[in-house]
Amino acid sequence: MITDNIISAIKKYDTIIIHRHVRPDPDAYGSQAGLKEIINASFPNKQVFAVGEEEPSLNFLAKMDNVQDKMYQHALVIVCDTANAARIADQRYDRGAELIKIDHHPNVDQYGDTVWVDTAVSSTCELIYDLYLDAKDHGFRLNAKAAMLLYAGIVGDTGRFLFPSTSKKTFQHAAELVTYNFDRSRLYEGIYNIQDNIARLRGYILQHFKLAESGMSSVRLTRQELKEFHVSPADSGQLIGVLGDIEGIKAWVFFIEEDDQIRVRLRSKGPVVNDIAAKYNGGGHPMAAGASVNTWEEADMVVDDLEKICVTYSK
Ligand SMILES: [Mn+2]
Incomplete structure (x- = not known):
């Protein structure tokens, strides 16, 4: 063994x-x-x-x-x-x-x-x-x-x-x-335990996330927004799971803007997302993966890819 x-x-x-x-x-x-x-x-x-x-x-x-x-x-x-x-x-x-x-x-x-x-x-x-x-x-x-x-x-x-x-x-x-x-x-x-600033950002995310008919959801946290909430990009990572128990969501993505790149965090309740992560210099588990992109245009491409797998995923 x-x-x-x-x-x-x-x-x-x-x-x-x-x-x-x-x-x-x-x-x-x-x-x-x-x-x-x-x-x-x-x-x-x-x-x-x-x-x-x-x-x-x-x-x-x-x-x-x-x-x-x-x-x-x-x-x-x-x-x-x-x-x-x-x-x-x-x-x-x-x-x-x-x-x-x-x-x-x-x-x-x-x-x-x-x-x-x-x-x-x-x-x-x-x-x-x-x-x-x-x-x-x-x-x-x-x-x-x-x-x-x-x-x-x-x-x-x-x-x-x-x-x-x-x-x-x-x-x-x-x-x-x-x-x-x-x-x-x-x-x-x-x-x-989370700090009050993280709790407030959680509330903000829950008010502003987008939910497509396909069950795909996305959240964009810009540097400006993170600054307003006094939350570092690393600490905002704690909030990725916050959409997990919302009915109808099949897979979701967080874009977190850092100084030199935009971090991509993918989560899923069915569609396999680590293939998408691999396409954008990342990897991970089938239901939880991460990647990084350099522009918001590239972020749109990730959203399109995620939308596609949510549309074709049936269950
Ligand atoms: Mn582990």
Whole structure:
């Protein structure tokens, strides 16, 4: 089994450096820092590091480590939750002695000596818990901090157990994780509490979104609008899901104007949207994907493409 290879690699190396994707979410942070906690709890003599830029809104989960270049020389590098090499936070990932990819996104870019990708699971945190279950007979231990981190990633990537990727196994893992001693209420507050400016922007989006007869919906947030609401482009990403429970919407797109590009965020309740994302320098899951365009004319083209797949999608 592939987890056997990963378990022996972890046992073999004294230095292990764990990466994840840029613009991290709770699953990226949770899988990265959760795996670090598991290895630390199991093998106190190993040096384990989590690297990548810090995301202030996720600092309550974990802090990143500073790692000198020379540490990579004899290190095992593990990359969590990152489909393609270009999106790995901290591009030194290929400087280690061995590289492992652990992910649940479509395996478009098979970087790594060992590639463990399962697109059927809800989250990379679910995979890390799978790994732990296979590894516990080999001396691996899970502590409360690791349980909290893995639970955070599962909750984040399943939209609190709502998305179809949530399986019986997801619930079983979650049920086992909550038996560890961590404060679930505090965790939910950390993930879901929003600032008043974000709440006001949410109200604005709900008043101004466009809904086509096809079930396609689009939202454009210009730099000017973001400025008026005092919301950064990165923080506005929290609001993408806000259209998800509006009746009649099949798929939707957010355009978020940044300094040098317009970020495209696609979501769907049926039509496959990652093909559209791939057409505009992006990618992702069939029902949740991202891309970027340079002009509002290009944004119109994305809307046309999304409209087409909503028209042809019947269900
Ligand atoms: Mn994920």
